[in-house]
Amino acid sequence: MFHFFQKYLFQNNFSSPIEECLNQGECKVLDIGCGPGTWLLDLANKYENSFFYGIDNISVHPNEIIKPGNLNFVKADIFDGLPFHDNEFDFVHQGSAYPASIKTDQWNFVISEMIRVTKPGGYIEFFERGGDFKGTGPVLRRIQEAHISSCLEKGVDMKMPSKLENIIKSNQNTPIVYKDEKFYVSGPNGGKVGMVFQDIYIGFHSNKIVMENLSPILGISYEEYKTLITKDLIEELKHTSPEYSLIRFWAKKINNN
Numbered sequence: 584m585f586h587f588f589q590k591y592l593f594q595n596n597f598s599s600p601i602e603e604c605l606n607q608g609e610c611k612v613l614d615i616g617c618g619p620g621t622w623l624l625d626l627a628n629k630y631e632n633s634f635f636y637g638i639d640n641i642s643v644h645p646n647e648i649i650k651p652g653n654l655n656f657v658k659a660d661i662f663d664g665l666p667f668h669d670n671e672f673d674f675v676h677q678g679s680a681y682p683a684s685i686k687t688d689q690w691n692f693v694i695s696e697m698i699r700v701t702k703p704g705g706y707i708e709f710f711e712r713g714g715d716f717k718g719t720g721p722v723l724r725r726i727q728e729a730h731i732s733s734c735l736e737k738g739v740d741m742k743m744p745s746k747l748e749n750i751i752k753s754n755q756n757t758p759i760v761y762k763d764e765k766f767y768v769s770g771p772n773g774g775k776v777g778m779v780f781q782d783i784y785i786g787f788h789s790n791k792i793v794m795e796n797l798s799p800i801l802g803i804s805y806e807e808y809k810t811l812i813t814k815d816l817i818e819e820l821k822h823t824s825p826e827y828s829l830i831r832f833w834a835k836k837i838n839n840n
């Protein structure tokens with residue numbers, strides 16, 4: 584659902600200028616931390632003559648569906664280095680990775696690996712959630728603060744996306760970084776987009792793993808946590824307008840040093 588939400592906000596699946604390459608065919612695309620592969624499936628079905636690869640350290644992509652012949656899933660850990668040759672891909676993409684436990688000091692390595700496997704003239708692109716929260720009420724702020732603490736305990740900084748731009752720029756092969764940020768309001772005051780995001784947010788936070796993670800940090804029982812997410816938060820969203828954003832960063836690999 585989150586894939587289609589971000590696609591709707593940006594009105595496309597990527598911001599890098601690679602549409603021509605994809606249409607011509609033989610364009611090679613890699614998605615890092617591809618999860619269920621929804622982004623890849625969407626693209627592989629549209630650009631039948633190009634080739635798509637997804638890597639993830641857990642096989643969460645669906646095995647029960649017949650996947651397009653131009654799509655391959657590879658099980659690998661990004662921290663072992665990408666299992667591909669230098670200069671292999673026209674486009675290397677990473678979507679929504681900070682919950683994927685990339686620690687602050689690991690980003691340099693992940694980005695340098697993405698650049699290494701990209702062809703000169705090809706693009707790398709990141710899609711992340713923005714880190715600033717405005718207009719939040721006390722219930723949402725409490726949940727967000729618990730989420731930030733839970734990530735920090737694992738060394739994952741939720742404000743990292745805003746720093747990605749400088750890490751990418753600091754690599755001599757990708758000196759210019761482009762950025763696009765889309766803002767929206769969660770809940771009924773954000774219209775249809777806001778209601779869809781409210782469903783995604785509540786769905787994510789109702790997940791057993793998230794509940795087991797956040798309720799001890801909040802100092803409440805599972806029952807109280809469920810009430811907080813499914814009643815108190817929904818009530819608060821009726822009269823608040825919390826602003827969120829999604830950000831894309833993309834850069835062209837200019838040479839092969």
Ligand SMILES: C[S@@+](CC[C@H](N)C(=O)[O-])C[C@H]1O[C@@H](n2cnc3c(N)ncnc32)[C@H](O)[C@@H]1O
Pocket residue numbers: 585586615616617618619620621638639640641643659660661662677678679680682683684
């Ligand atoms: C938040 S999900 C994002 C999934 C997908 N990109 C999307 O936008 O829907 C993060 C993904 O990164 C994967 N991941 C986490 N650590 C990883 C690692 N060390 N190597 C490869 N993938 C990893 C997780 O298994 C998960 O599927």
